[in-house]
Amino acid sequence: MIQPEGSLPVLLPKGFRFSTAKAGIKASGRADLAFVQACAGTTAAALFTKNKVVAAPVSVGRVSLTRTRGHVRAVIVNSGNANCATGVPGLRACKKICDEVGRLLDVRREEVFPSSTGVIGVPLPTEKIMPALPGLVSGSAATEDAFRQFAHAILTTDTQAKISAGSFHVGNKKVTIAGVAKGAGMIHPQLATMLVYVFTDVAASPAELKRSLTQACRESFNCISIDGDTSTNDTVLLLASGESGASLADPMVRQEFNDGLTSICQSLSRQIVADGEGVQHVIRLHIEQARSRKEALAVAQAISRSLLVKTAWAGADPNWGRILAAIGASGLPIDPDRVDIFIGKQKVCRSGVNYPFNESHAHSELAKPESDIKVRLRRGSSSLTFLTTDLTVEYVRVNADYST
Amino acid sequence: MIQPEGSLPVLLPKGFRFSTAKAGIKASGRADLAFVQACAGTTAAALFTKNKVVAAPVSVGRVSLTRTRGHVRAVIVNSGNANCATGVPGLRACKKICDEVGRLLDVRREEVFPSSTGVIGVPLPTEKIMPALPGLVSGSAATEDAFRQFAHAILTTDTQAKISAGSFHVGNKKVTIAGVAKGAGMIHPQLATMLVYVFTDVAASPAELKRSLTQACRESFNCISIDGDTSTNDTVLLLASGESGASLADPMVRQEFNDGLTSICQSLSRQIVADGEGVQHVIRLHIEQARSRKEALAVAQAISRSLLVKTAWAGADPNWGRILAAIGASGLPIDPDRVDIFIGKQKVCRSGVNYPFNESHAHSELAKPESDIKVRLRRGSSSLTFLTTDLTVEYVRVNADYST
Numbered sequence: 032m033i034q035p036e037g038s039l040p041v042l043l044p045k046g047f048r049f050s051t052a053k054a055g056i057k058a059s060g061r062a063d064l065a066f067v068q069a070c071a072g073t074t075a076a077a078l079f080t081k082n083k084v085v086a087a088p089v090s091v092g093r094v095s096l097t098r099t100r101g102h103v104r105a106v107i108v109n110s111g112n113a114n115c116a117t118g119v120p121g122l123r124a125c126k127k128i129c130d131e132v133g134r135l136l137d138v139r140r141e142e143v144f145p146s147s148t149g150v151i152g153v154p155l156p157t158e159k160i161m162p163a164l165p166g167l168v169s170g171s172a173a174t175e176d177a178f179r180q181f182a183h184a185i186l187t188t189d190t191q192a193k194i195s196a197g198s199f200h201v202g203n204k205k206v207t208i209a210g211v212a213k214g215a216g217m218i219h220p221q222l223a224t225m226l227v228y229v230f231t232d233v234a235a236s237p238a239e240l241k242r243s244l245t246q247a248c249r250e251s252f253n254c255i256s257i258d259g260d261t262s263t264n265d266t267v268l269l270l271a272s273g274e275s276g277a278s279l280a281d282p283m284v285r286q287e288f289n290d291g292l293t294s295i296c297q298s299l300s301r302q303i304v305a306d307g308e309g310v311q312h313v314i315r316l317h318i319e320q321a322r323s324r325k326e327a328l329a330v331a332q333a334i335s336r337s338l339l340v341k342t343a344w345a346g347a348d349p350n351w352g353r354i355l356a357a358i359g360a361s362g363l364p365i366d367p368d369r370v371d372i373f374i375g376k377q378k379v380c381r382s383g384v385n386y387p388f389n390e391s392h393a394h395s396e397l398a399k400p401e402s403d404i405k406v407r408l409r410r411g412s413s414s415l416t417f418l419t420t421d422l423t424v425e426y427v428r429v430n431a432d433y434s435t
Numbered sequence: 436m437i438q439p440e441g442s443l444p445v446l447l448p449k450g451f452r453f454s455t456a457k458a459g460i461k462a463s464g465r466a467d468l469a470f471v472q473a474c475a476g477t478t479a480a481a482l483f484t485k486n487k488v489v490a491a492p493v494s495v496g497r498v499s500l501t502r503t504r505g506h507v508r509a510v511i512v513n514s515g516n517a518n519c520a521t522g523v524p525g526l527r528a529c530k531k532i533c534d535e536v537g538r539l540l541d542v543r544r545e546e547v548f549p550s551s552t553g554v555i556g557v558p559l560p561t562e563k564i565m566p567a568l569p570g571l572v573s574g575s576a577a578t579e580d581a582f583r584q585f586a587h588a589i590l591t592t593d594t595q596a597k598i599s600a601g602s603f604h605v606g607n608k609k610v611t612i613a614g615v616a617k618g619a620g621m622i623h624p625q626l627a628t629m630l631v632y633v634f635t636d637v638a639a640s641p642a643e644l645k646r647s648l649t650q651a652c653r654e655s656f657n658c659i660s661i662d663g664d665t666s667t668n669d670t671v672l673l674l675a676s677g678e679s680g681a682s683l684a685d686p687m688v689r690q691e692f693n694d695g696l697t698s699i700c701q702s703l704s705r706q707i708v709a710d711g712e713g714v715q716h717v718i719r720l721h722i723e724q725a726r727s728r729k730e731a732l733a734v735a736q737a738i739s740r741s742l743l744v745k746t747a748w749a750g751a752d753p754n755w756g757r758i759l760a761a762i763g764a765s766g767l768p769i770d771p772d773r774v775d776i777f778i779g780k781q782k783v784c785r786s787g788v789n790y791p792f793n794e795s796h797a798h799s800e801l802a803k804p805e806s807d808i809k810v811r812l813r814r815g816s817s818s819l820t821f822l823t824t825d826l827t828v829e830y831v832r833v834n835a836d837y838s839t
Contacts, residue, residue, distance in 0.1 A: 082760060082764045083762075083763040083764075083770075083771055084771040084787070085763075115760075116784065116787055117788060117789065118787070118788035118789075121788075150754075151754070151759070151760060152754075152759070152784065154789070336740075338742075338834070339834055342830070342831050342835045345834075346834075346835030348835065350555070351556060352517070352519065352520050352555025355488050355555070355556070356555060358487075358488070359486040359487035359488030359489075360488075367487055367488040380520065382522070383520055384522035384525075385520060385521065385522075385557065421835075422742070422831060423835070424831045424835075426831075427746050427827060430746035430750075431746045431747065431750030431825075
């Protein structure tokens with residue numbers, strides 16, 4: 032049974048070692064390199080941003096995974112620089128780092144999976160990164176402390192590390208899953224400036240992992256939005272060492288594993304949204320009675336993208352008219368005359384028209400750190416819960432600071 | 436020749452009388468009713484919001500224009516309440532007001548064109564509006580002062596009235612065009628919480644007016660964005676009294692009129708954007724070498740919708756990577772590797788890659804009240820200039836104030 036809410040101590044899957052370093056990429060002087068070494072035979076699946084502008088490490092990592100047919104021996108992440116819109120020199124810089132890690136570990140360059148996050152359009156300072164690599168490789172450890180440091184080193188404007196882990200038993204075998212994430216800005220479905228690494232000791236083929244990961248992401252990272260922007264660097268990587276001896280080919284293991292992976296991804300999603308830039312209120316947006324899941328998702332995205340809706344939430348303002356207007360402006364074939372809207376348990380709009388409600392109760396509901404808004408479309412039977420946030424003065428401050 | 440920048444005195448077209456009243460709809464106690472009486476024979480054309488959620492006056496006005504085949508004898512506008520998401524009672528309230536104005540003027544109810552702007556989902560207080568109608572009708576005047584008061588009475592969160600007027604001569608006939616607008620929030624292409632009334636004394640059929648208005652809007656109101664939201668109440672109404680004696684059927688008149696109408700709509704657009712909620716910087720976004728005008732518009736909309744781009748502009752931050760990422764996330768078939776970006780006259784990105792530039796000059800350029808950003812797609816020969824704005828702390832404050 033998975034305990035995904037990051038309770039101490041973190042359970043670590045067997046087969047992984049972690050380390051971090053301060054290379055001076057971040058002006059703050061904080062750790063900005065994070066390294067994972069995976070044991071021989073580790074399989075991998077990854078999902079990437081759908082932005083057409085992709086960072087060099089996304090291009091390189093995608094090709095590498097294809098070349099190795101889903102095998103990874105190491106992950107090298109830098110924070111503070113996205114290595115995006117850096118052209119051919121950016122690709123060369125990324126490969127140079129993977130080459131060096133591969134050389135130090137005596138594995139192929141393609142078995143080293145790269146990630147970057149941070150400012151776009153600035154050349155990656157390889158001269159700062161290269162000298163730190165030997166220490167990262169020699170200093171890695173399979174300890175909770177090293178894992179936690181890894182979770183911190185991948186952050187940018189996040190205010191806290193995001194960790195979720197758990198384990199389950201099948202027969203006498205114990206399978207552990209542990210994940211870390213970074214988020215903070217550019218968070219919108221189809222992934223975001225979001226790096227997620229999930230480690231497990233289940234034994235699985237890359238294809239089995241991909242199926243499980245796709246399903247889990249659909250129910251988690253693709254149902255969140257902070258600011259509607261989609262990052263150039265989004266990556267979700269799942270690594271499986273096989274060290275538990277339990278196989279994903281076993282239906283009982285698969286069921287438990289998929290449930291656990293989804294729980295962990297949902298926990299990381301919640302942590303990402305709650306720690307979004309300037310977020311004061313998390314909104315659980317329930318879209319009900321849509322014609323399809325796709326339609327429900329599109330409605331949720333339209334609402335979560337409206338500045339007028341998001342600023343109303345910042346003021347805990349039960350201004351449901353803005354929600355209705357956002358649905359109407361979405362271009363979707365929704366009949367506004369059938370839409371019901373609820374704030375908390377109160378109906379505030381029936382069939383597209385104002386419904387008498389206690390405004391001060393609705394205000395109190397929205398003033399809570401997390402609140403529920405339900406939109407009933409009365410078109411079908413699909414439903415979806417989507418996590419989104421208010422838009423605050425603080426978000427603008429964080430993102431207007433010259434120069435990022 | 437049109438002098439559209441609202442220079443004093445305002446030229447008034449013949450055939451229109453204006454008045455305003457304070458009905459107590461606005462909590463501030465400011466004027467919230469605005470009335471126009473048009474002479475017999477006045478023709479009309481209107482464009483409305485594309486939001487699926489439309490306010491009662493939009494539904495009523497659209498049907499009325501069809502029934503009268505494009506003839507209008509009066510316009511009644513209230514500010515402070517959008518009469519939207521108010522159901523059948525909202526439609527009844529709107530018709531009741533038009534009925535009463537029609538009775539007072541001895542014209543058909545359908546010849547009275549209604550508009551509302553303000554909060555959504557609150558019943559229209561007809562009990563406040565009805566008693567004010569006789570005074571509006573009896574007190575109207577064809578004076579510049581009355582016209583200016585009209586421009587003020589339609590405002591909501593705008594900080595100033597938006598007026599543009601001008602005239603031209605053809606032979607010994609003088610044609611005048613005068614327009615007023617309200618904007619402030621929910622401004623995005625396909626019209627916005629935007630009410631625009633343009634008056635002229637040219638003689639024209641409703642069909643001729645519609646062609647001229649559609650063309651002028653395409654080059655003005657549909658090329659602006661403040662916050663990406665599309666209002667439920669947007670209306671652009673053009674009324675032609677015919678009193679100048681010059682006919683739009685005359686090609687020389689048509690050419691001058693269309694140029695003048697476009698200038699006036701562009702001037703009102705600029706005024707709307709500059710007075711957007713919390714706006715500190717207006718950005719003239721030039722999209723060049725798109726495959727089509729439609730593509731150029733879609734790129735401009737994607738950029739002007741990105742919170743990360745708009746907050747960077749608030750900080751005068753030349754973070755062009757966010758612009759590139761917004762294009763990449765748009766779903767358009769743009770090859771980021773061909774995109775050039777300029778801030779002011781400086782190239783900052785060439786073929787999707789950072790291009791060395793003087794950062795402090797770029798910062799200064801963006802710190803100006805109006806600045807130019809050029810995005811060259813290198814895909815075709817269509818171009819477009821789009822007006823948009825930064826997203827500031829003040830925008831969030833204005834829109835988060837509980838309760839709107």
